[in-house]
């Protein structure tokens with residue numbers, strides 16, 4: 001006999017945890033992994049802390065900022081487990097480190113490359129002027145039409161092909177706004193003739209937990225939700241079938257659970273594959289969505305060679321990874337004294353490079369780009385996979401997602417989060433998405449109201465309502 005919950009939440013990443021926090025009714029979270037936290041988890045090995053790829057905190061939203069603050073504030077002492085830093089993001093090509101973003105910081109590169117970049121920019125500008133992003137048919141056209149041959153050839157094209165693993169013409173340009181710095185032509189020219197500016201783009205100043213890695217945010221959710229909620233989370237519970245007609249889910253471990261409303265954060269293509277008797281157009285929409293995966297190679301080494309970098313982009317195809325997150329500079333507590341702590345991020349589509357080979361090629365490339373020396377002591381070398389990392393903004397994506405969402409809504413299923421909405425969400429967006437899901441649950445319940453006896457509802461949900469007074473008093477973190 002299966003138990004029934006008012007709301008079941010699939011997935012315990014920041015979206016699922018935030019949904020639970022904002023709900024004002026009983027819930028059950030089903031998580032397929034043996035640990036909660038989704039992509040916000042960290043791994044602890046021999047005194048080193050590694051995140052699932054480079055993760056920092058930044059947001060333009062006051063509510064999300066207040067939640068970040070709350071998650072990293074000790075409820076007993078009020079001490080804050082966070083520190084803020086000015087970003088040190090760099091690009092490395094032709095043996096030279098240049099500031100990020102590449103296009104506004106070519107100063108220091110060999111003269112013929114700077115020349116190619118500026119002449120290409122001038123030609124593109126003469127042809128296209130300040131043509132708005134929305135005028136371009138796709139990402140590839142925007143890039144070449146805006147920045148010209150040199151900048152695209154030496155950084156933007158090889159880097160983006162290395163990351164996205166797809167013909168860049170198949171990508172729309174809609175995801176760019178607010179994510180990719182778009183320096184004006186004057187800034188690009190100035191950045192070629194004198195040392196550039198480090199503070200462009202939305203994450204020029206960022207927060208990071210002092211202790212515990214990015215996982216400290218997940219630990220913060222556990223504190224906020226309290227023991228009752230922890231009893232409402234089942235790990236090792238992969239949902240393998242969703243029965244919309246009978247409002248139940250079945251897990252790989254054999255458990256079955258009934259629900260009145262379902263909040264799901266699992267990747268959309270997987271969800272539609274697991275829906276019993278899913279209509280063929282909905283299934284086809286799910287199957288049409290593409291994403292890239294990331295393998296993260298963790299390297300802990302001695303001595304400390306991290307210098308001042310937070311992360312470095314590597315466009316050149318002969319370098320194995322596309323980015324290194326210098327995890328040790330995010331917090332000095334991420335590694336033992338005198339050591340370096342790096343995460344190499346390697347994008348893949350389909351099958352990852354096997355672990356031993358990936359580690360060997362990472363070390364080789366790190367020596368090549370100067371992050372390691374051949375006689376450095378390697379203390380930790382490990383790898384994790386992130387099978388779902390970046391959703392690809394294909395031209396038809398929004399229409400496909402809309403079709404799936406509308407179908408699910410008819411069955412009181414809310415699909416939400418980075419992979420539930422198939423959108424380029426950061427953690428702050430995930431927090432807000434969870435809140436939105438809780439509000440949608442409340443609306444669904446309101447609609448059912450005439451049939452049941454109800455009690456007045458708290459505005460935000462039990463836990464969130466208890467916290468709301470203090471939250472409102474929170475200033476900027």
Ligand SMILES: Cc1cc2nc3c(=O)[nH]c(=O)nc-3n(C[C@H](O)[C@H](O)[C@H](O)COP(=O)(O)OP(=O)(O)OC[C@H]3O[C@@H](n4cnc5c(N)ncnc54)[C@H](O)[C@@H]3O)c2cc1C
Pocket residue numbers: 010011012013014015016030031032033036037038039040052053054055056057058237238239240265266267294386388389390416417418419420425426427428430
């Ligand atoms: C390389 C990379 C770097 C990033 N850097 C940053 C950064 O610097 N700053 C930032 O703010 N954000 C960053 N992000 C984004 C951030 O990680 C995500 O926005 C956030 O994790 C999304 O949360 P989510 O809960 O929607 O999804 P997830 O974190 O993916 O959580 C979904 C959960 O659902 C579970 N699940 C899936 N299928 C099932 C199933 N069938 N049954 C049960 N459980 C299931 C998964 O195991 C997972 O735990 C980065 C992401 C990537 C990929």
